[in-house]
Amino acid sequence: MTETSNTNGELYGVMAEFDDVTTLCNAADKVRDAGYTKWDCHTPFPVHGLDDLMGIRFTKLPWVVLIMGLTGCSLAVLMQWWMNAVDYPYDISGKPQWSLPANIPVIFEMTVLFSAFTAFFGMWIANGLPLWYSPLFRNKRFARVTDDKFFVSIEATDSLFDSAKAHDFLSSLGASNTEDVYHSNETAALPGSLKGKMIVLACLATIPLAMVYNSYGKTTTEPRVHLVPDMDKQDKFRAQGQTTLFADGRMSRAQIEGTIAQGDLEDYSNNVVNAAFVARGEERFNIYCSVCHGFNGQGDGTVHRRATELADAGHAAWVPPADLTLEMYADKSDEELFSTITHGIRTMPAYGGQIPEKDRWAIIVYLRALQLAQKGEPVDMTGMTSEQRGEVMFASKSCSTCHTVDGARLIGPPLNGLIGQEITLDDDSTLVIDDDYILKSIANPMAQARKGYPKAMLEVALTDEELTDLLNYIKSQN
Amino acid sequence: MANSTSIDHVDIFPEALVQGTHDFHSVTETVCGIIEAPKPPKAWYIIFGTALALLGVLGAMIVYLVTTGVGVWGNNQPVAWGWPIVNFVFWVGIGHAGTLISAVLFLFRQDWRTGINRFSEAMTIFAVVCAGMFPAIHVGRVWFIWWVFPLPNQMAMWPNFRSPLLWDVFAVSTYFSVSLLFWYMGLVPDLASVRDRAVTKAKRFWYGLFSLGWTGSNRQWHRYERAYLLLAALATPLVLSVHSVVSFDFATSQLAGWHTTIFPPYFVAGAIFSGFAMVLTLSIPARKIFGLEELITLRHIDNMTKVIMATGMMVGYAYAMEFFMAWYSGNMYEGFTFINRAFGPYAWAYWIMVSCNVLSPQIFWFKKIRRNLTVVFIMSLFVNVGMWFERFVITVTSLNRDFLPSSWHYFTPTWVDICTLIGSFGLFFTLFMLFCRFLPQVAISEVKNVLPQAHPHHDAH
Numbered sequence: 032m033t034e035t036s037n038t039n040g041e042l043y044g045v046m047a048e049f050d051d052v053t054t055l056c057n058a059a060d061k062v063r064d065a066g067y068t069k070w071d072c073h074t075p076f077p078v079h080g081l082d083d084l085m086g087i088r089f090t091k092l093p094w095v096v097l098i099m100g101l102t103g104c105s106l107a108v109l110m111q112w113w114m115n116a117v118d119y120p121y122d123i124s125g126k127p128q129w130s131l132p133a134n135i136p137v138i139f140e141m142t143v144l145f146s147a148f149t150a151f152f153g154m155w156i157a158n159g160l161p162l163w164y165s166p167l168f169r170n171k172r173f174a175r176v177t178d179d180k181f182f183v184s185i186e187a188t189d190s191l192f193d194s195a196k197a198h199d200f201l202s203s204l205g206a207s208n209t210e211d212v213y214h215s216n217e218t219a220a221l222p223g224s225l226k227g228k229m230i231v232l233a234c235l236a237t238i239p240l241a242m243v244y245n246s247y248g249k250t251t252t253e254p255r256v257h258l259v260p261d262m263d264k265q266d267k268f269r270a271q272g273q274t275t276l277f278a279d280g281r282m283s284r285a286q287i288e289g290t291i292a293q294g295d296l297e298d299y300s301n302n303v304v305n306a307a308f309v310a311r312g313e314e315r316f317n318i319y320c321s322v323c324h325g326f327n328g329q330g331d332g333t334v335h336r337r338a339t340e341l342a343d344a345g346h347a348a349w350v351p352p353a354d355l356t357l358e359m360y361a362d363k364s365d366e367e368l369f370s371t372i373t374h375g376i377r378t379m380p381a382y383g384g385q386i387p388e389k390d391r392w393a394i395i396v397y398l399r400a401l402q403l404a405q406k407g408e409p410v411d412m413t414g415m416t417s418e419q420r421g422e423v424m425f426a427s428k429s430c431s432t433c434h435t436v437d438g439a440r441l442i443g444p445p446l447n448g449l450i451g452q453e454i455t456l457d458d459d460s461t462l463v464i465d466d467d468y469i470l471k472s473i474a475n476p477m478a479q480a481r482k483g484y485p486k487a488m489l490e491v492a493l494t495d496e497e498l499t500d501l502l503n504y505i506k507s508q509n
Numbered sequence: 510m511a512n513s514t515s516i517d518h519v520d521i522f523p524e525a526l527v528q529g530t531h532d533f534h535s536v537t538e539t540v541c542g543i544i545e546a547p548k549p550p551k552a553w554y555i556i557f558g559t560a561l562a563l564l565g566v567l568g569a570m571i572v573y574l575v576t577t578g579v580g581v582w583g584n585n586q587p588v589a590w591g592w593p594i595v596n597f598v599f600w601v602g603i604g605h606a607g608t609l610i611s612a613v614l615f616l617f618r619q620d621w622r623t624g625i626n627r628f629s630e631a632m633t634i635f636a637v638v639c640a641g642m643f644p645a646i647h648v649g650r651v652w653f654i655w656w657v658f659p660l661p662n663q664m665a666m667w668p669n670f671r672s673p674l675l676w677d678v679f680a681v682s683t684y685f686s687v688s689l690l691f692w693y694m695g696l697v698p699d700l701a702s703v704r705d706r707a708v709t710k711a712k713r714f715w716y717g718l719f720s721l722g723w724t725g726s727n728r729q730w731h732r733y734e735r736a737y738l739l740l741a742a743l744a745t746p747l748v749l750s751v752h753s754v755v756s757f758d759f760a761t762s763q764l765a766g767w768h769t770t771i772f773p774p775y776f777v778a779g780a781i782f783s784g785f786a787m788v789l790t791l792s793i794p795a796r797k798i799f800g801l802e803e804l805i806t807l808r809h810i811d812n813m814t815k816v817i818m819a820t821g822m823m824v825g826y827a828y829a830m831e832f833f834m835a836w837y838s839g840n841m842y843e844g845f846t847f848i849n850r851a852f853g854p855y856a857w858a859y860w861i862m863v864s865c866n867v868l869s870p871q872i873f874w875f876k877k878i879r880r881n882l883t884v885v886f887i888m889s890l891f892v893n894v895g896m897w898f899e900r901f902v903i904t905v906t907s908l909n910r911d912f913l914p915s916s917w918h919y920f921t922p923t924w925v926d927i928c929t930l931i932g933s934f935g936l937f938f939t940l941f942m943l944f945c946r947f948l949p950q951v952a953i954s955e956v957k958n959v960l961p962q963a964h965p966h967h968d969a970h
Contacts, residue, residue, distance in 0.1 A: 056965040072726070073724055073725040075698075075702075076955070076963060077731075078727070092735050093735065114668075115670050136673075136680065137670055137675070140750070143743050143750075144686060147691075153736070158728075167724055174705040176725045178706070
């Protein structure tokens, strides 16, 4: 770093060398008392107490660090809230999308990260470093500042500066050597050869970028480069494939005699439609179907809403899921719906592998209920008699899904000619139907269920007035 | 006793932190001399050559892994977290001593840290490099590892900030960044020392570049010291947080043997334990090879063995408490896991862990042993081995017998697992040997500061 004590430039100031800490500290005290402002001490290690002797004002760095630490803290909160609760809401087991405790580790780390970077870079910026040039470096003696010598420098720009006076003053304070320090005459420009090399390097650095830009958005007929072939082609056994592993050469294995596959213990022979079956269908529908088709089947599930947002913002193309309550889907046969669930259709993937057969049927039953529940026209009931209101209720509360009033049997018993009818209940007791039985059976359908019908009726929440209307309607069909 | 005065002296005053008759210049000479020597000692060539060869092994293993897939490792159900996570926790644990020594001991005004802080900070950074490598290659498709950071991607997705694995990303990368800043900041004045003594143009350029134009100005020292204190204060909770977060990877899962609240403090104690052991493993040979006996003294070694003994007893307490809680909770799965841990198929690993970590440090009760370098060095190796096995025991024994007995499986590593672990030592020692050769191994300016002549005597006033 050091050449000789050059005298070829403008005067920078006077530099005094001291041999030990005590002399330096006394000198620093005196230089400050003399009223100099543009001066400094240079030491191989931080000398304790020197700050006070020099009158250095306490750095504001801790406040800057505090502010940036709080910035990091708030940014972490905002970032996590926006990313996980707003822009890409994570739905995990229905837990709240924004819950602070789980976000604390990242908040802490970001606070520390911001504070530490501020402390580090703030310190160098405040110190005016990096600055690889100092006139002091041009003095050979100054090289020992990082070894075992102590220096005081007074700059020529100080208003009290006078070279001869400064020399005498510093010598009187015990300096072992004092001398003038000069700026360099040389220009600070980079050497020409280095410049040329840097230009060449900069040009070369643009080549990869140019190549990326050139291939951006282009198509090619060349086959893909398989950098990692195992990811594309794997040795594995496929269903219906051949193998040398088993004696019969077949990959698919027959069920081992005397064993039952998981889930097969359940008895499928009694696949009746009852309340539990519909409830099962609802549960499965809500798990597998509602994400796209929505909880009411109208095709507005969360995936659809999110994808539509992205599509609107130009990020993706999106084929909307079907509104299953439309007439065209209500008209489709159960078998066709079963096939669609099993094999998928258009962008809908196949669910045959995920949903057991029985559950697929349960979903279809539930879907039928959804379709029925949303069919219907608004009816003006003003001026109607109680029986007429009951008739509207009979249609709109889904009674007619299972019951008729013409003697035909659907899922439940026909409702014409009920009063006075003698029926057998599930427990083989007999009973004559009266008003009371009808009201009780609507309020609590399965309490006294009729023998020979599936236990499928759901509770229907009705007001007393509605109950009376419905009862009157049923009685009118006697 | 005739010589009672000198005994009193030893008892009352701690030994000098720098032995021999050192002044400022001789400290510079000792530390910079290592870098300026035209050729490093023979031992350096041997260790560096070996490390470089092992680094080559690591490179080959990574290429094989990436081009083939993680199936080349022994990881498989039910032990899906095999050696990669064991090695990750092992290395990141070792990385804890550095910042503990440089930050926590700094805040507690433990001046003896000055001899060993540079050393252990370097060790920290290289250990965290080794640690960070394992999760990165563990993901299988390493070219997607950037998905762990909250950066915009073509899926328009953000990471899940409630996942402990993501916390790990933030904790380890913050720890690495802050440790690096802390280390580099400490290096700057010392790099300036090397710069000012450099004789070749190349050395003047490179050491000059990285010493940022440091002039030792006291106005700069003032802010420098303040920033150093701030970094120490920030790094202290960070040290405690990093291994706590690593322990969350385990503790927040619903697995018997992992799902315990004792994990964060237990992991932190274990990390400090293993980190100090690694500092000893490195510093005992280094001080001999590079002639640093007077700067890294027996007092330093003695203090470190005491830390090892204390933290060793803490992990011992944690082991015992885990068993107590397994019984006290009355949870049959918890109980089974711990009986399986100590007496099951991996009992051998469990008892290696207990004997290395709990029993062996007990010999440090004796001062004679604390100052016997051969014994201390061997003990430090024992602790390193024991702490690797601790992570192995936690990870593998909790997984290998899961809830469905039909899927119980005895985990064995493949040759790739073993070579990758050995290779990671190659990476660590390559970096460490380069550090020993090209950077000041001891914080020159800090050691000068603890010399008696560094403090002005104010009788002149």
